Amino acid sequence: xxxxxxxxxxxxxxxGLTAFDAGAITESNTLPLSEEATVVALDGDTxxxxxxxxxxxxxxxxxxxxxxxxxxxxxTQQAELIPNPDDRAAFDEFGSSxxxxxxxxxxxxxxxxSDQGAAYVFVRSGTTWSQQAxxxxxxxxxxxxxxxxxxxxxxxxVIGAGGANASYIFTRSxxxxxxxxxxxAGTPGDGFGCAVAVSGDSALIGAPAKSANAGAAYVFKSSGGNWSGLTPTxxxxxxxxxxxxxxxxxxxxxxALLGAPGEASNVGAGYVFYSNGTAWxxxxxxxxxx
Numbered sequence: 390x391x392x393x394x395x396x397x398x399x400x401x402x403x404x405g406l407t408a409f410d411a412g413a414i415t416e417s418n419t420l421p422l423s424e425e426a427t428v429v430a431l432d433g434d435t436x437x438x439x440x441x442x443x444x445x446x447x448x449x450x451x452x453x454x455x456x457x458x459x460x461x462x463x464x465t466q467q468a469e470l471i472p473n474p475d476d477r478a479a480f481d482e483f484g485s486s487x488x489x490x491x492x493x494x495x496x497x498x499x500x501x502x503s504d505q506g507a508a509y510v511f512v513r514s515g516t517t518w519s520q521q522a523x524x525x526x527x528x529x530x531x532x533x534x535x536x537x538x539x540x541x542x543x544x545x546x547v548i549g550a551g552g553a554n555a556s557y558i559f560t561r562s563x564x565x566x567x568x569x570x571x572x573x574a575g576t577p578g579d580g581f582g583c584a585v586a587v588s589g590d591s592a593l594i595g596a597p598a599k600s601a602n603a604g605a606a607y608v609f610k611s612s613g614g615n616w617s618g619l620t621p622t623x624x625x626x627x628x629x630x631x632x633x634x635x636x637x638x639x640x641x642x643x644x645a646l647l648g649a650p651g652e653a654s655n656v657g658a659g660y661v662f663y664s665n666g667t668a669w670x671x672x673x674x675x676x677x678x679x
Contacts, residue, residue, distance in 0.1 A: 439484030595635025
């Protein structure tokens with residue numbers, strides 16, 4: 390599933406996973422409430438859970454991530470995803486974001502290396518998970534937050550860096566991830582890259598701070614797998630200032646889903662956009678029942 394569960398500066402706390410029982414894992418058997426699991430991604434019967442505030446051996450906010458497998462009606466832990474031992478440090482917040490597609494999972498660590506950030510690719514063989522790659526931005530700098538949002542579909546991964554107002558497309562050939570293509574839109578401070586999604590040859594990037602926090606999202610469509618030099622399509626609504634449209638995004642084929650949690654004095658709304666192949670248009674507005 391090409392799902393990103395957190396933004397750069399608006400943390401989505403997905404309930405129901407507090408005091409998560411991790412089973413037989415490396416450091417401990419449970420996550421205390423103060424280190425609750427806050428981000429999730431699901432593909433079929435495989436769930437990836439991130440806990441970016443988890444401490445390890447007394448080091449704060451190193452972060453952890455787990456794979457949980459559904460077997461019938463039961464969920465059991467299959468693995469803990471752990472970066473190479475020499476690449477973990479306090480306040481990395483490994484597990485800031487998670488995504489999974491088939492037997493490949495990506496875990497973001499948005500505060501790694503003075504908040505430059507990093508993302509880690511893990512692959513499954515049988516029941517065993519191993520690290521395949523560490524992804525970083527070649528132009529990364531402090532406070533960019535690369536890895537605050539991640540998404541994957543097959544051999545294409547999108548990594549958001551909202552602090553840099555950028556996102557990066559990585560493609561895999563065999564077991565090798567090539568140099569990324571950099572996507573940008575809007576102006577600095579828009580938070581472009583706080584939420585990302587990918588489906589087939591298209592990527593969807595949220596920019597929730599654009600235009601007095603009214604927000605927007607941008608669709609990029611690759612040309613034969615080439616992600617360079619693209620002109621995006623902007624998706625906007627009439628939600629107004631502080632709607633934070635694009636805080637959360639998802640993409641499947643010709644359908645895009647955008648979250649606007651700040652709309653209507655934080656009541657919030659969701660928007661469905663549809664592409665007819667040449668143009669995108671708003672199809673529906675989703676709100677909670679009165």
